[in-house]
Amino acid sequence: MPVPEMEVEACAAWLAGTEADRPALLDVRTPGEFQLAALPGALLVPLHELEESEGLLEPLRGRKVVVYCHHGVRSLHGAAFLRQLGFEAWSMRGGIDAWSIRVDPRVPRY
Secondary structure, eight states: OOOOEEOHHHHHHHHHSOTTTOOEEEEOSOHHHHHHOOOTTOEEOOGGGSGGGHHHHGGGTTSEEEEEOSSSSHHHHHHHHHHHTTOEEEEETTHHHHHHHHTOTTSOOO
C-alpha cells in the first residue's frame, strides 16, 4: 500500500491550525542533520533507530504524524513503518529542503 505524502505547504497549514489539529513532527534524519536544521517541536528518531524506539513513539499514537527527512526518501520508509504500527502518518514530500525553499527560507539548507 502506498504511503500518503503531503506537500510542505499543506504541512505548514496544518501546523498553523488549532492545537487539536496540529500534527506531531517526526524527524528521521541523523542527529548531525537535526543540529543543522530542524522544524520546531520535532521529535528526532533516526530512521535506523525507529524499530527499537517504539516506546518513544507511543505519545504520538492517536495524533496525525508528519514524518520528514532531508529530501523525502527516508521519511517514506519512516511513515510506512509507523502506519504498520497503526499510526496515522504521512511523509513530507521534498523534506526539510523543500520546506526551506517553499515555506521558510530561514531554515538552513545543506
